[in-house]
Amino acid sequence: MTTIGNAITSKTCQDSPTYLDVGKVRQDFPILKEKVRGKPLVYLDNAATSQKPQVVIDTITRYYLSENSNIHRGIHFLSELATHAYEDARLKVKGFLNASATQEVIFVRGTTEGINLVAQSYGRGFVKAGDEIIISAMEHHSNIVPWQMLCDQVGARLRVIPINDNGELLIGEYERLLNAKTRIVSVAHVSNALGTINPIRQIIEMAHRWNTPVLIDGAQAAPHLAVDVQDLDCDFYVFSGHKLFGPTGIGVLYGKADLLEKMPPYQGGGDMIRSVTFEKTLYNTLPYKFEAGTPHIAGVIGLGSAIDYLCRIGLEKIAAYERELLDYATDVLSTVTGVRIIGTAKEKAGILSFVIDGVHPHDIGTILDCDGIAIRAGHHCAMPVMQRFGVPATARASFAFYNTKEEVDALIRAIHKVIEVFG
């Protein structure tokens, strides 16, 4: 049996179903050939946004070159073509998440808009004064602020599942927070600041015992792990296209049809209506009820292309490869004196947050940048996580399947340089 560890360096196992030929996939991403500050680009900021394969770039270009038209209205050829491409992408998302119907797939601008949609629409319909909403201590601001806004609007209360020093949710505490007043639970599948993979199946199952729906923020998970919303039985799942090797400005909200049916529209406008008079407007059916206005058609089609690309490689293979790369990076970084890894959960995706004694993460970021290495330095839009770990910011390297062991070595060399310069 071929191990994934060999897959990173060995060229001898092309036929293995577990082998990811990283040299080959790198050829698919033109930007990876770029030089930055005279050095080969080492792109380790994939949790912020991912690079785009040529096929996605070509799909978007082709749309604008020869298919551009508005959808769901024209009777002309191009409009039919664009509508078909748009709805075909919805079908691809349905397959990608294993949703039971295309009407459960709603296109939004990104994860942030998806969460805001649920907070405002579900919130308006189902959350009242005195009700409770549960999130976790490791959420991105986009899974905190929309719920705080809702709580302020209706007089509900935000409850927060605490985490331990490894960055893992305290499930016992979560159990204690759940009660008859809990109206929704909203947690990250994978933490953007810590890399923790949360036990979402268990989280969902526990909430359902209280008949409480669960929203999963999949921004950091969908590009790296296989997701099956029916198997998970989650009520809402959101992710962004640009982190999934697709374009910016497009994302997906999956919702169970029966819940979406009961929710009021989020925005009013064209496309989301069946008929309009000044006396009464009838809303369109799902998913159009939630897609007011001309959508980001090129983005949707580009996202469909990115999903095809990912599925051709296979998410199981991607997850295994990235796990191997993360383990390698973690092992090496752990041996560097003065480095502290923030986020040491047992179950992690390819995110490595760290601090170096006496060196601010911004200085780390600048020194790495001079070697062509792109990482993120800052609070990662997760200020409560920084407070929990008593640091103002961290440096964060985040991996994709096109990253290599050699790039991890370059990162480690540059970290040694940081320590030497600041020593």
Next chain:
Amino acid sequence: MFDLSELYHDIIFDHNRKPRNFRKIQGANRMAEGYNPLCGDQITIYLNLDGEVIRDISFQGLGCAISKASASMMTDSVKGKTMAEAKVLFDKVHKMLIGETGTRSDLNEIGELAALSGVCNFPNRVKCASLAWHTLRAALKGDETVVSTE
């Protein structure tokens, strides 16, 4: 090509390791806070003004080497100066940070602070170096709103 030593001059490291006037002035008659939320740089500046003269100045806070060194050098360079002189220095440093300093003699005038002259080649670090200075300006004005340079 980017040269790291352009940004991280030895003087910067020295002030980062041993920041000068890094303390709280008890009974300070002016105080201002600066905060860059995106990077988490946070600074509090304490002043003791004697009429127009800055008798004492100190700072506390968290930040990167550039922001800490800039604050440290600033406290050294404005201590004993009048408010008007400090404002002139602010303008000179500001020009240097945004890359508008003309001649070498302009740099010579500001002494040790010239160590920050490389910052203008790193646009995303200008906000780090300028935070302390904008906070000083707020303190001199008696402005109590939190300053940001992001």
